[in-house]
Amino acid sequence: MKAAVLIQRWYRQYAARMEMRRRYTWNIFQSMEYADLQDQIKLYNFLGYLMDNFTPSSSERNLISHIFRENEVCRDAEWERYFSYTNIDVPDIYSGPRLTFPLDMDQAADLVEAFKNKQQLHSRYVLQLLLETWKLLRVLPNINRVSTCHSKEITICGDLHGQLEDLLLIFYKNGMPSLEKPYVFNGDYVDRGKDSMEILLILFAFLLVFPGNVYLNRGNHEDHIINLRYGFTKEVLNKYKLHGKRILKLLQKIFSWLPLVTVIDQRVLIVHGGISDTTDLALIARVDRHRYVSSLRPPKKKTPSRTNVYADSERYVEMVICKNRRGSLTFPKPFDARESFQRRSLQDFSSTVARTLEEEFEVRRRQAEFSLSSFSKSHRILSSALSSDSEPESSEFTDTGNDEWKQILDLLWSDPMSHNGCIPNEVRGGGCYWGPDVTEDFLNRHSLQLIIRSHECKQDGYEFCHNRKVLTLFSASNYYEVGSNRGAFIRLGPDLVPYFVQYQATRMTRGLSFPQNVKRTEHTALKILREQLFVHKSDLLSAFQEIDKENMGLICLNDWASAIERVLHLDLPWRVLHPQLVSSTTDGKLDYHGWFRDLALKKPSSEHIEQTMLETLYRHRSTLETIFRIVDTNNSGLITFEDFRQTLKLLSAYLKMEISDEVINELVISTDTNNDGSIDIDEFMEAFRLANTQQCALQSTKTAVAISNRWFTSSKSNKHQSFQQASPKWE
Amino acid sequence: MAPKKIEPKKPEPKRPEPKKEEAPAPAPVPETPKEPELDLKSILLEFTADQIEEFKDAFTLFDETPTGEMKISYAQCGDVLRALGHNPTNADVLTVLGKPKAEDMNTKYLDFETFLPMLQHISRAKNQGTFEDFVEGLRVFDKEGNGTVMGAELRHVLATLGEKMTEDEVDRLMAGQEDANGCINYTSFIKHILSG
Numbered sequence: 001m002k003a004a005v006l007i008q009r010w011y012r013q014y015a016a017r018m019e020m021r022r023r024y025t026w027n028i029f030q031s032m033e034y035a036d037l038q039d040q041i042k043l044y045n046f047l048g049y050l051m052d053n054f055t056p057s058s059s060e061r062n063l064i065s066h067i068f069r070e071n072e073v074c075r076d077a078e079w080e081r082y083f084s085y086t087n088i089d090v091p092d093i094y095s096g097p098r099l100t101f102p103l104d105m106d107q108a109a110d111l112v113e114a115f116k117n118k119q120q121l122h123s124r125y126v127l128q129l130l131l132e133t134w135k136l137l138r139v140l141p142n143i144n145r146v147s148t149c150h151s152k153e154i155t156i157c158g159d160l161h162g163q164l165e166d167l168l169l170i171f172y173k174n175g176m177p178s179l180e181k182p183y184v185f186n187g188d189y190v191d192r193g194k195d196s197m198e199i200l201l202i203l204f205a206f207l208l209v210f211p212g213n214v215y216l217n218r219g220n221h222e223d224h225i226i227n228l229r230y231g232f233t234k235e236v237l238n239k240y241k242l243h244g245k246r247i248l249k250l251l252q253k254i255f256s257w258l259p260l261v262t263v264i265d266q267r268v269l270i271v272h273g274g275i276s277d278t279t280d281l282a283l284i285a286r287v288d289r290h291r292y293v294s295s296l297r298p299p300k301k302k303t304p305s306r307t308n309v310y311a312d313s314e315r316y317v318e319m320v321i322c323k324n325r326r327g328s329l330t331f332p333k334p335f336d337a338r339e340s341f342q343r344r345s346l347q348d349f350s351s352t353v354a355r356t357l358e359e360e361f362e363v364r365r366r367q368a369e370f371s372l373s374s375f376s377k378s379h380r381i382l383s384s385a386l387s388s389d390s391e392p393e394s395s396e397f398t399d400t401g402n403d404e405w406k407q408i409l410d411l412l413w414s415d416p417m418s419h420n421g422c423i424p425n426e427v428r429g430g431g432c433y434w435g436p437d438v439t440e441d442f443l444n445r446h447s448l449q450l451i452i453r454s455h456e457c458k459q460d461g462y463e464f465c466h467n468r469k470v471l472t473l474f475s476a477s478n479y480y481e482v483g484s485n486r487g488a489f490i491r492l493g494p495d496l497v498p499y500f501v502q503y504q505a506t507r508m509t510r511g512l513s514f515p516q517n518v519k520r521t522e523h524t525a526l527k528i529l530r531e532q533l534f535v536h537k538s539d540l541l542s543a544f545q546e547i548d549k550e551n552m553g554l555i556c557l558n559d560w561a562s563a564i565e566r567v568l569h570l571d572l573p574w575r576v577l578h579p580q581l582v583s584s585t586t587d588g589k590l591d592y593h594g595w596f597r598d599l600a601l602k603k604p605s606s607e608h609i610e611q612t613m614l615e616t617l618y619r620h621r622s623t624l625e626t627i628f629r630i631v632d633t634n635n636s637g638l639i640t641f642e643d644f645r646q647t648l649k650l651l652s653a654y655l656k657m658e659i660s661d662e663v664i665n666e667l668v669i670s671t672d673t674n675n676d677g678s679i680d681i682d683e684f685m686e687a688f689r690l691a692n693t694q695q696c697a698l699q700s701t702k703t704a705v706a707i708s709n710r711w712f713t714s715s716k717s718n719k720h721q722s723f724q725q726a727s728p729k730w731e
Numbered sequence: 732m733a734p735k736k737i738e739p740k741k742p743e744p745k746r747p748e749p750k751k752e753e754a755p756a757p758a759p760v761p762e763t764p765k766e767p768e769l770d771l772k773s774i775l776l777e778f779t780a781d782q783i784e785e786f787k788d789a790f791t792l793f794d795e796t797p798t799g800e801m802k803i804s805y806a807q808c809g810d811v812l813r814a815l816g817h818n819p820t821n822a823d824v825l826t827v828l829g830k831p832k833a834e835d836m837n838t839k840y841l842d843f844e845t846f847l848p849m850l851q852h853i854s855r856a857k858n859q860g861t862f863e864d865f866v867e868g869l870r871v872f873d874k875e876g877n878g879t880v881m882g883a884e885l886r887h888v889l890a891t892l893g894e895k896m897t898e899d900e901v902d903r904l905m906a907g908q909e910d911a912n913g914c915i916n917y918t919s920f921i922k923h924i925l926s927g
Contacts, residue, residue, distance in 0.1 A: 003868020005893035009818045010865075010924050011904050016813030023792045418797040465797065515906070558781045561788075573788035588781070 022518050028525040029480035031570040083250050085127035099125045108205040115198040123243040130250045133204040137257035142289050144215040144262040148494040156184045157489045158454035158473035162193025165505040166487050177206040177214050184262050186454045187219020187272030191230035218258035219272040220412040225294045229626045256290040270452045274414035276432045277422040287404045416470050436466040461488025461502045477504040481524040483517035526580050535619050539567045544592045554589040628681045638678040774848040802840040819853050821894045869917040879916050882909040
């Protein structure tokens, strides 16, 4: 008896400790995601910086326009030819599905089966399927309207993010879409997971087979620029080396034609992100949704004729400059030049871009003596370069366009918050945070009773808020890491009461017990956290030294925790975490130099300078990579010396860190293992992966060593000053 | 591993060892004060500022209020106490909460200031259960004296005696411990529990 009680007590303590670990692990992942979103904002900021502060010399202007312009300028009529698949031959050895159109249910089911067996659909059929999808989507309205008449239950799924296993699991548990089984998918089908393409193909196939029973909403990741950053573009190009570029272009069009919102029985709203206090469904129903291709590309509107260009241009330029100075329409706070690139939002971008390249040059030629500052000149060049050329008509940016733009951003990017009101969503850089009062008002105005949205990962796959009037639904299980969260889908019958089904794709975790699961997830979270600490080493060191005035090299735990929080802004329970992050303390004080050594580079260096440079590059590696991929317009995975050099120079100017030409050249040479004058992007980025060993360290490719050597030799003490002042502007 | 606080163990008779005290809830523990409310207020907090910061971090982890009000429900109190390295029985937890009604457990909340004296009180309890105590206890079930116990029997005991565990809890605890014959080597089992 006493043994039983003893065991019970100890078990409960054990369980409680598990629970605590599970919770802080979850917190770590969420804050990492937050940090990652900040990363995304960094990218936008960098692009914004380029636009704002750039005085182009001829070579640099090439790069900038290279970065932003698109290669193809096609009229609508030419698209069919461009996407033609008829001359793509399918070899006999191809064993995957061979589709014939129009598709039927069996073919769709076969497709699912094929993907389950890890087959890949041939690019000919991919293009064909996508073309059919595009044709269908063009006739769909912005707002899908669905009814639960005939006692049909509607199944609703949230974010899938390329996780095919979860989609297969949903189909297994719930059955595939059919006449009796309508489905609504709420966006974010792609990015992060590795089977985004397969998910899209399956969803589109079912859409084609059952157009009245499958409804797809657009998510914020159905956006080609976001895809550059989060992996979908890479996936497509890897899987379809020959035709990937065309497939991506077609997908770009398809994404822009995805409906924005689905309404069930005129009572339940399903949208990917959420709403704002200005969301107006009547307006949403009217917009030309396909003009909003990407969160970074503004809508285009036809102007009467080109001859008015000269007269309009002056007004236009003033308008643009005024807009820029006034700040974005969404974020009414005025900001000064220094802050401008930090407070930049997606909305800001849209307000600075409008013209085509040719038009711009025309204007410039005519206004050679126009007394604008170089600021606005470069501004116009870049703003023109950023425009998409998919429609050749010239354009003027109007306020109506801006309103519609904001409405769509809000639908796709917003998150709910617990306080009343509606504030801009500065974490994501687009959309807003909306409160329960906004929900209440919105539902009343539109006679709705529930909002179902996705966009945020929830530990149990779903979560209610705002008095159960808003439901977040997330269908990608194990999103952060194996075992991190469950996914969920819901069934909605005529009573409009959601019935939840939760699941976790457990192929990898089969056989792992709950505690093993927790430990494993925790391990990954801590690894990522250590990475973050390493990346911020210089800032942390300064913070510690500030506290440790006598320079004893020791710091007490409490100070350690508050310093970390100040530097990283991650709002994590550092004191609870410290046993995991700190191996030993003497008298409750931590020897921080020793601690850093454990986190340090493989080649331990006491050179503060070199560390800063490496850290900064490491911190901005995803931005670097995205820019490289944008620049790599033919998607070969390689970029030229010149572009690489230009990119680094731009980045260094932005970060106010000197990277001399000599250093860049040496870096270029050391990275070019192909010796053919081009740099392999993947290889370069390899140098920035921290090795997963006891001591976190940069992978010891010769590049990494080369990098550290270059920086070390070039950044001698006479340059010490400038580097020390290189405060990372983005943190 | 959750940080284990090194507290001076006060050998007060205030908390008689539950090991010797079979206490399904109704049986009153003679030396427990009958007015926990008053008792809480009179508890002197002996934690350092550092420790309190640490407790706050853990407390916040369990805060599930939508606006982050630094409150936990009564039902979570036991978890937090345990997460911080103690192992009160459920009865202990109820006592310290002021013997709330069952329906209060999920509806009533306590804030950090109220929690601290409870934590202090619990932390003064003598540390019950060394490794040897466990082994002794389990040896009772070791019919063959070979260092193993029958998993099924242990499950039964845990689910029916003492502060009964639910089937779920038992499953979680025993996951991966039973061998092909359904036996558990109890020394490793105990190590498993004690190591968390």
